[in-house]
Amino acid sequence: MSQIVQFFFSGLTLGSIYAVVALGFNLIYSTTGILNFAQGEFLMLGGMTAVTLARFTPIPVAVVGAVVIVTLCGGVLEILFFRRLRRPTVLQMIIITIGLSIVIREVALHVWDEKVRSLSYFTGNECSSVRVLGAGISPQVFWVLGTVALVVLLLHLFLHRSLVGRAMRACASNPEAAMLAGINTGRMRTLAFMLSAGIGALGGCVISPITMTQYDSGAGLAIKGFAAAMLGGLGRPMPGVLGGLLVGLAEAFSVYFGMPAAYKDATAFGILVAVLFVRPQGLFSSGELQAGAQER
Amino acid sequence: MLRVRNLRTGYGSLEVIKGVSFHVAPGEVVALIGANGAGKTSLLSAVVGLLPPWDGQVVIGGRDATGAPPWESIASGVVLVPEGRRIFADMTVMENLQVGGYRNPDRDRLIDEMFDRFPRLRERRGQTAGTLSGGEQQMLAIARGLIARPRLLLLDEPSLGLAPLLVKEVFEVVRGLRDLGVTICMVEQNAVAALEIADRGYVLETGEIILEGVSEDLLRNPEVMRAYLGKGYREVWE
Ligand SMILES: Nc1ncnc2c1ncn2[C@@H]1O[C@H](COP(=O)(O)OP(=O)(O)O)[C@@H](O)[C@H]1O
Ligand SMILES: [Mg+2]
Secondary structure (H helix, E strand, O other): OHHHHHHHHHHHHHHHHHHHHHHHHHHHHHHHOOOOOOHHHHHHHHHHHHHHHOOOOOHHHHHHHHHHHHHHHHHHHHHHHOOOOOOOOHHHHHHHHHHHHHHHHHHHHHHOOOOOEOOOOOOOOOOOOEEEOOEEEOHHHHHHHHHHHHHHHHHHHHHHHOHHHHHHHHHHHOHHHHHHOOOOHHHHHHHHHHHHHHHHHHHHHHHHHHHOEOOOHHHHHHHHHHHHHHHHOOOOHHHHHHHHHHHHHHHHHHHHOOOOHHHHHHHHHHHHHHHHHHOOOOOOOOHHHHHHHOOO | OEEEEEEEEEEOOEEEEEEEEEEEOOOOEEEEEOOOOOOHHHHHHHHHOOOOOOEEEEEEOOEEOOOOOHHHHOOOOEEEEOOOOOOOOOOEHHHHHHHHOOOOOOHHHHHHHHHHHOHHHHHOOOOEHHHOOHHHHHHHHHHHHHOOOOOEEEEEOOOOOOOHHHHHHHHHHHHHHHHOOOEEEEEEOOHHHHHHHOOEEEEEEOOEEEEEEEHHHHHHOHHHHHHHHOHHHHHHHO
């Protein structure tokens, strides 16, 4: 029993990080139609920047600083690489974002190095644990779950309750009509990139004590986030979060049921391939989950 | 209010607007008529900047707006209610209206006004816009445009695809706006009904204006019927 709980929490933790990647991925995709394969790099940049800043400042300040810096990076990348493309093709955009992810990785390798780093635990240390149903759960797990839940909630409120958030959904729903309503879709695109980058950076910070951060840790996250986003139905932020949790749980329990841990990455990839072949519209985009269709 | 000079534009290398000039004076209702594929939608798209003009000039309220991005057209007081309504289908009626007033700080008051004008929309304010009937969606599209407080309203085929009774209702709405003094430029395939409301009209055929004049004259002109019915009609008669 306690072992199941252990695996459950480990799956949930990983899953909520995939959810963060999927969230950023969907936010950019639905607002702009761009498949941003550099989404994982935002988490890496967030973690690495925070680790560096934490040498000079307390952790909360380092985290906030990292989020601000990466958010600005997201905006600058959009302005540099996407602003001038008037009607980019899907292939162009995929090449640009994959190229970007490689460049960011290389730059990170130069700025830092190939060493594995991590932020220290927000509360307690690697040995402290909280008892849940007989299993020992690291307090950092609750930091991750709480932070991700808060981000999801705030983003939902932003998209559904604020005028700018509604305008962002309008861009997703019908870009031309949104432009006709006076929405500068170029600026919305920048905003979507900044939001995604900031959310990613925060995710990268809270997970850093658990999974560590390295210059190339974004690549794996991008694939898993993409699998999560596909599972929820591309372009729909909230179902994508659910998709993330499912991918994380599937990964954890595939190990529990005897799959060699070295192959656990194959689980997400398997899910991705299965979704692409069987239900490319995502698990939840049929009639029975109407609420989901309204999320974007 | 709006003056278009020698406008040329198209898609890729295909030229669909071949040097069009027309104007709309303040307080006027102007009808743009022409058969399917004549280029009416493309012309309006070029006016608001959805389609970049190749050549020519678009002057809005005395200022050159040639090639300005679409989100700026609304700032200069021009609102296009696009063909096919283009409502935000997965957002609520209320949210559609709020986004329509994105640039208008006075939006809440105007939304109330729209609810008075279209009581059906008030009843359905919380409903997802995609679940409205075709007629209601058209009303929503018009209301969403009006919330931006246009000085010039461009309507692209507001009666397209609606049942006859609703077509009448849409024309009633346009008539009401005209009586309030809103300047309107309306694209219609329903030439007779459009000209009955309009002060003046232009007839567009394969990207060129072949006729223009006051509505009464156009309604009496056999050429209008020819343009209205398009090529098939011409082949029969020539
Ligand atoms: N997006 C597009 N791409 C290529 N050609 C188009 C496009 N939209 C319209 N056209 C062509 O431009 C011409 C004019 O179309 P349109 O402006 O929609 O006419 P109308 O509104 O009068 O029916 C037509 O020949 C049509 O096939
Ligand atoms: Mg048309």
